Amino acid sequence: MSGHSKWATTKHKKAAIDAKRGKLFAKLIKNIEVAARVGGPDLAGNPTLFDAVQKAKKSSVPNDNIDRAVKRGGGLDGGGVDYQTLMYEGYAPGGVALLVECLTDNKNRAVSEVRLAFTRNGGNMADSGSVSYMFNRKGVVTVPKEGNTEDSLLEIVLDAGAEEITDEGETFEILSEASDVVAVRTALQEAGVDYDSAEAQFVPNLRTPVDLEGAQKVFRLIDALEDSDDVQNVYSNVDIPEDVAAQLDAED
Secondary structure (H helix, E strand, O other): OEOOOHHHHOHHHHHHHHHOHHHHHHHHHHHHHHHHHHHOOOHHHOHHHHHHHHHHHHOOOOHHHHHHHHHHHOOOOOOOOOOEEEEEEEEEOOOEEEEEEEEEOOHHHHHHHHHHHHHHOOOEEEOOOOOHHHEEEEEEEEEEOOOOOHHHHHHHHHHHOEEEEEEOOOEEEEEEEHHHHHHHHHHHHHOOOOOOEEEEEEEEOOOEEOOHHHHHHHHHHHHHHHOOOOEEEEEEOEEOOHHHHHHHHHHO
């Protein structure tokens, strides 16, 4: 789930990774296959594949699994599945906008599972274009806070196309145009700065604040969507105020 509120990068993501590591691995492997199929299996010449592999390694996906995914996607072993990318739009309870990105080999199954998740959790799907205008496609590079400051990072990445740096609690997120994400990531690498992930994401330009009950309902729906093997990413414009984030953390 990507929503760019401080709480979203702590409790929710950790819970999702811990509880669903198998599903996470499968989604990361799928990303690698698609990147290798689109741009070829050479990491040096395919930055999208390079970043997909790096993200998988950061999430402790075994190297053997990664190597096999690169070979499958690149057509080096004759296997692989032809996935297609689908985007669905909708609203969670309280009017929070959601973009649901699917990577699937079965469109009917994907839309059925997405619709069911919305219906069972108080949300509703929306027509194409009714939600997407609230998001911009951006490059997002996530850097751990340890050993870094906002000023030191800005000095490194400004000339590479970085637009702003946001404080996400345990990490900094460096935003750029989607086309500049490789340049930003490369500038960090050349400066010896470690990063957690580098990819294009949908970042909200309008946010919807929620109270405690609203936040709980939003995350129930997001969890249900992410339970689908066909759903790769769920982007949200939810805004979690500090006091609500504290209440959510206190529940655990």
